[in-house]
Amino acid sequence: MISLIRLRNSMILQQTGFLLVMIGAWEALGAYVLDPFWSSRPSLIAQRLWFLTKRGDLAWHVSATLTEAGLGLSLGAVVGVALGLLMARYAKAAKIAEPLFMGLYSLPRVALAPLFILWFGIGLPAKVMMSFSMVVFIFVLNIVEGVRALDRDPIDLMRTMNASPLYIVRRVLLPAVLPWIFASFRIGVGLSLIGALVGELIGSSRGLGWYIERAAGQLDTTGVFTGIVILVVLAMLANQVIVLASGWLTGGRA
Amino acid sequence: MDGAMMPAKTTLAIEHLEVGFGSAASVINDVSLTVQEGEFVAIVGPSGCGKSTLLKVIAGLVPSRSGAVQMGRLKIGYMFQRDTLLPWATTASNIAVGLELAGVPKSAHAARIAELLSLVRLDGYESHRPEALSGGMRQRVSLARLLAYEPDIYLMDEPFGALDYQTKILMGRELLRIWDARRRSIVFVTHDIEEAVTLADRVIVMAAHPGRIVATHEIGFERPRDPRRLRSDPRFAAMVETIWSDLSLVD
Numbered sequence: 001m002i003s004l005i006r007l008r009n010s011m012i013l014q015q016t017g018f019l020l021v022m023i024g025a026w027e028a029l030g031a032y033v034l035d036p037f038w039s040s041r042p043s044l045i046a047q048r049l050w051f052l053t054k055r056g057d058l059a060w061h062v063s064a065t066l067t068e069a070g071l072g073l074s075l076g077a078v079v080g081v082a083l084g085l086l087m088a089r090y091a092k093a094a095k096i097a098e099p100l101f102m103g104l105y106s107l108p109r110v111a112l113a114p115l116f117i118l119w120f121g122i123g124l125p126a127k128v129m130m131s132f133s134m135v136v137f138i139f140v141l142n143i144v145e146g147v148r149a150l151d152r153d154p155i156d157l158m159r160t161m162n163a164s165p166l167y168i169v170r171r172v173l174l175p176a177v178l179p180w181i182f183a184s185f186r187i188g189v190g191l192s193l194i195g196a197l198v199g200e201l202i203g204s205s206r207g208l209g210w211y212i213e214r215a216a217g218q219l220d221t222t223g224v225f226t227g228i229v230i231l232v233v234l235a236m237l238a239n240q241v242i243v244l245a246s247g248w249l250t251g252g253r254a
Numbered sequence: 255m256d257g258a259m260m261p262a263k264t265t266l267a268i269e270h271l272e273v274g275f276g277s278a279a280s281v282i283n284d285v286s287l288t289v290q291e292g293e294f295v296a297i298v299g300p301s302g303c304g305k306s307t308l309l310k311v312i313a314g315l316v317p318s319r320s321g322a323v324q325m326g327r328l329k330i331g332y333m334f335q336r337d338t339l340l341p342w343a344t345t346a347s348n349i350a351v352g353l354e355l356a357g358v359p360k361s362a363h364a365a366r367i368a369e370l371l372s373l374v375r376l377d378g379y380e381s382h383r384p385e386a387l388s389g390g391m392r393q394r395v396s397l398a399r400l401l402a403y404e405p406d407i408y409l410m411d412e413p414f415g416a417l418d419y420q421t422k423i424l425m426g427r428e429l430l431r432i433w434d435a436r437r438r439s440i441v442f443v444t445h446d447i448e449e450a451v452t453l454a455d456r457v458i459v460m461a462a463h464p465g466r467i468v469a470t471h472e473i474g475f476e477r478p479r480d481p482r483r484l485r486s487d488p489r490f491a492a493m494v495e496t497i498w499s500d501l502s503l504v505d
Contacts, residue, residue, distance in 0.1 A: 151338070159314075160314065161355040161403055162329075175343075
């Protein structure tokens with residue numbers, strides 16, 4: 001146990017070290033080799049971050065993007081899990097809908113952005129829908145796959161014991177698809193951010209997408225990189241939350 | 255009607271059962287069988303003789319083509335060759351499935367689970383998950399779950415078939431011990447003739463293509479039985495030999 005903790009600590013140390021080396025290299029390149037106009041520099045980005053934080057702009061934009069992505073992800077999870085369970089339950093209907101479903105899944109969802117803006121305006125709902133359209137398929141496909149991989153024998157056994165469908169869902173189906181739901185969340189975090197960003201890039205008045213778009217318009221590379229750095233950090237944090245939540249929920253379930 | 259020679263109560267009556275899938279030939283053809291209350295019936299036969307399918311029809315998992323299965327409203331306890339435990343659930347939680355489906359109040363679960371664990375000799379394993387248990391232990395958890403449900407009839411489909419020889423003998427002894435104490439009806443499917451003769455009151459011999467009953471043998475050995483001593487009994491060897499010849503006659 002102790003050696004395990006030591007191993008993990010040394011891994012964290014190495015990960016941090018790697019990150020610092022990369023940042024140092026970027027800084028050096030920006031200072032001595034490249035024109036920071038194209039690639040900016042970590043020190044400039046840090047200054048900008050500090051400035052944005054002090055003025056409250058950071059919270060203003062981050063909260064907008066996170067709300068859009070978070071709502072889109074949640075909606076995608078609820079609708080996707082329900083739809084996935086239905087598709088697994090009614091295999092024949094699912095088969096009929098499959099070509100259309102796969103067509104929509106393969107469609108670059110960016111193409112829907114103008115439509116959502118037309119329907120919902122440039123406010124929050126359009127971005128939530130954009131984000132939702134990115135993640136919902138992930139949940140549906142994962143759940144369908146999870147149910148397909150399910151061992152049928154325990155269900156048959158419970159049927160002979162007169163178990164209600166609700167009991168089987170609660171005791172077998174949901175615990176069996178739980179890891180698949182978490183896998184969907186892990187993929188969905190990044191995708192929901194993409195959805196929110198795309199929505200913001202196309203039409204908005206706040207959010208990280210809007211900030212990046214405006215900075216680029218002013219040839220403000222540091223502004224663009226600042227937005228990107230914030231996004232990377234957000235995605236990393238969100239991923240950590242999902243990993244912790246899944247470990248906590250699947251490790252402690254009985 | 256003064257109690258003298260009261261006929262035993264029938265738990266299960268199967269009449270002229272025919273089972274098949276689609277337009278294919280029957281898997282089971284004209285099988286009739288009755289099981290009395292508290293009777294231990296074993297069904298032996300080669301693979302493909304429909305003995306497992308017969309159990310599934312009795313349990314309502316597979317529909318029949320014609321014929322009748324009469325069983326009243328009995329609580330069925332089914333046991334597969336595979337353990338069919340929930341892989342994410344602990345031993346205690348897996349056994350609790352039987353209690354939950356039997357409607358045992360939650361407050362009584364802990365005590366009942368402890369009791370069942372010691373009955374199948376798994377004390378101390380309540381918080382292990384199936385992956386941490388051996389095949390024999392997993393099958394004992396399945397048995398405990400089955401017992402927790404308190405079925406009126408046990409339908410057991412080669413429950414010890416996947417276990418090594420020694421564990422199989424031990425599990426058979428456990429089953430006899432538990433059955434002696436409770437005396438529920440058991441229909442026990444196996445391809446192991448010695449196991450069938452050791453455990454059952456009656457051995458039904460089935461043959462394949464189509465699945466049908468070719469012989470029935472009453473096993474009159476006194477109870478309670480000691481499986482080890484029984485195996486060295488000449489009557490035991492003679493009975494096993496008789497069933498072997500039943501099987502080879504039809505092949």
